[in-house]
Amino acid sequence: MIPKRTLILCMLILGVTRPCWPQVLTNTTNGTLNSVVAFGTLTPGSSNTPSTQQFQFRIRCKSNTGYHITATLLGFNVVPIDPAQGGVTVSSSDVGIGITFVDTSASSVITPRLDSIAGGFNYDPGSVTAVNGLGPYKGMALGQATLADLTGTSILTGPRIAANETASGTMNFITVTMKLGLLREYFTPASFTAVIGLTISNGP
Amino acid sequence: MRNTLLLIVVVFLMSAAAFAQTSGNITVTGTTPEAFSITDTADGTVTSSIVLGTLTPSNNGTLAQNTAQVRLRSNKAYKVTAQASALNFTAAGSADGGAALGLTDVGFGITSISAAGANVATGHTDTITTGYDLSGGWPTPTNGLTPAFTKTLNDITSGVQVLNGTRISARGNLSTNNNFVLVTFGAATLPQFFTPNTGFSTTITLTISGN
Numbered sequence: 001m002i003p004k005r006t007l008i009l010c011m012l013i014l015g016v017t018r019p020c021w022p023q024v025l026t027n028t029t030n031g032t033l034n035s036v037v038a039f040g041t042l043t044p045g046s047s048n049t050p051s052t053q054q055f056q057f058r059i060r061c062k063s064n065t066g067y068h069i070t071a072t073l074l075g076f077n078v079v080p081i082d083p084a085q086g087g088v089t090v091s092s093s094d095v096g097i098g099i100t101f102v103d104t105s106a107s108s109v110i111t112p113r114l115d116s117i118a119g120g121f122n123y124d125p126g127s128v129t130a131v132n133g134l135g136p137y138k139g140m141a142l143g144q145a146t147l148a149d150l151t152g153t154s155i156l157t158g159p160r161i162a163a164n165e166t167a168s169g170t171m172n173f174i175t176v177t178m179k180l181g182l183l184r185e186y187f188t189p190a191s192f193t194a195v196i197g198l199t200i201s202n203g204p
Numbered sequence: 205m206r207n208t209l210l211l212i213v214v215v216f217l218m219s220a221a222a223f224a225q226t227s228g229n230i231t232v233t234g235t236t237p238e239a240f241s242i243t244d245t246a247d248g249t250v251t252s253s254i255v256l257g258t259l260t261p262s263n264n265g266t267l268a269q270n271t272a273q274v275r276l277r278s279n280k281a282y283k284v285t286a287q288a289s290a291l292n293f294t295a296a297g298s299a300d301g302g303a304a305l306g307l308t309d310v311g312f313g314i315t316s317i318s319a320a321g322a323n324v325a326t327g328h329t330d331t332i333t334t335g336y337d338l339s340g341g342w343p344t345p346t347n348g349l350t351p352a353f354t355k356t357l358n359d360i361t362s363g364v365q366v367l368n369g370t371r372i373s374a375r376g377n378l379s380t381n382n383n384f385v386l387v388t389f390g391a392a393t394l395p396q397f398f399t400p401n402t403g404f405s406t407t408i409t410l411t412i413s414g415n
Contacts (some may be wrong), residue, residue: 024225041235044277046247046378053229072282074229082238082280085371086326090236133380134323147232167225173404180232185371186279186383187236194232 003110022063023200024165026136028175033057040163048133050096050181051154052126058173060165061158068157069176071097073150074195081189089188092147096125096137096181097196099156108162108171115158115174120145125181147180147194157204159178240278244355245386250274250410259305259395265345266387269392271315275384276412284387286408287363288312294403302355302400305309307406309352312360313338314367315390321382323374330369330385335359338390345394357406358392368415 037053054201061067061094076092099117120140128144130136164171242312244250252272259268276282313336319328335354343351355378360366367387391409 025228026225032225033230035228036231036233039232039234041237042262043237044239044241044279044377048377048379053232057228075267085280086328087371087373088375090234095232130285133377133383134375178230182234183377185375185377186234186239187375188237189238189280191235195233196230196231196363197227199227 006172018201022061022104022165022202023067023125024060025069025198025200026058026167028056028058030058030167037180039180039182041083044184044186046133047137047184048130050125050128050130050136050183052179053183054100054177054179056175056177058175059161060167060169060173061127061161061200062163064160066157066159067161067202068154068204070199070201071150071151071155072197072199073147074197076147076192076194078190078192081191084188087186087188088166089118089190090182090192092194093139094182094187095138095147095194096128097121097122097145097147097150098125098179099176100124100179101177102156103175103177106171106173108169109174110160110162111134113159115156118153118155118157120149121155125179128181130183133183133185135185138187150196175199236279236401238414240282240376240414241276242284242410242412243275245275252322254389254391255356256393259393259398261348261397262394263348265343265348265394267342267351267392267394269342269390271388271390273386273388274291274410275386276372277378278412280371281369281415282372283365283368283414285363285411285413286312286360286366287411288357288360289407290361291404291406292403295401297400299399301396302397302399305393305404306356307361308356309350309393309398310357310395311355311392312336312357312388312408313343313355313390314387315339316388318386320373321384323376323380323383324385325371325374328370328372328385330367332366333364333366336366343390348394348396350394350396355410360408361388363409363411
């Protein structure tokens with residue numbers, strides 16, 4: 001038998017902790033977002049169209065102050081296969097990143113609404129055409145964000161999404177699609193790994 | 205009392221697990237592999253012809269010569285090998301105790317190299333294999349006979365390294381107009397009273413690879 005005082009304490013704990021997390025960010029199966037996006041082998045060719053990969057995640061928010069999503073490049077690790085020998089090694093500024101679609105069509109999503117993509121992220125890295133076979137992305141300030149711009153950067157904001165933020169809900173979320181782009185160039189032979197951290201928080 | 209504490213801990217952990225899902229990670233991976241290319245001056249497949257024309261003998265020592273240019277790109281140290289096929293003759297006449305044009309009668313080498321593009325790797329260098337450097341020009345024929353070529357097509361029948369160097373391209377791809385080395389290959393021969401024919405040809409295969 002659980003004492004009454006213990007039950008009250010448990011309810012208080014739940015009551016205190018719940019309001020701290022009025023947003024949820026998950027993968028598209030409502031699990032922890034921990035996806036891998038693989039560009040594969042980027043052999044240089046003659047195309048001026050970048051190679052692209054995309055990923056999606058779901059966000060939920062019941063806060064009356066809305067939400068914002070920040071992105072941080074947690075690491076960009078390059079393992080060279082050969083020495084650079086006076087050439088260029090792929091870097092975070094070579095990888096373009098943008099939000100290509102914000103799907104607000106789930107039936108429980110509050111409408112009308114205005115979700116705002118931050119300047120520099122409202123573009124499709126796959127639609128940027130390179131000039132002279134060189135990396136095309138100019139950076140966030142010029143409307144073409146790269147991984148180098150992810151320094152706790154707010155990339156998407158919006159108002160309350162739904163009446164609840166239950167992670168298992170099937171109609172209470174927005175799906176965000178982000179795309180990455182990288183032109184195949186004669187970079188130093190290497191493999192690279194970048195880790196992007198995404199966080200959803202209260203308020204605009 | 206113990207059960208109470210346990211319950212509190214469980215409730216606290218459950219509540220955290222249920223509502224702390226506010227962040228996630230995306231891991232991006234890729235490989236920029238070793239890459240080499242050899243193209244024509246339009247960045248297409250090399251199918252150039254070195255035309256020596258009709259080799260009518262004369263009383264001077266003027267060589268029939270011509271060149272072909274290729275662009276080389278790499279993201280690491282490279283080498284180029286060349287291999288010549290046997291000569292093919294069209295409508296070859298009777299030798300009648302004379303000599304036909306042979307691979308040893310056709311000089312071959314590199315007449316120039318240019319690596320001046322802005323996206324050529326810093327400190328890039330090229331080294332022409334001894335004997336294939338024709339930057340000083342072709343040798344002068346003497347007595348109307350094949351001159352002392354330092355190298356001829358006969359020297360590359362088995363695939364021979366003729367050039368190597370450090371990384372060429374700083375970045376860019378095959379359409380970049382300033383990340384390559386422009387190499388000019390030359391061939392020359394002295395028109396002589398060789399056995400007549402209406403045409404001859406050989407195919408020189410150039411290959412670039414890691415050094």
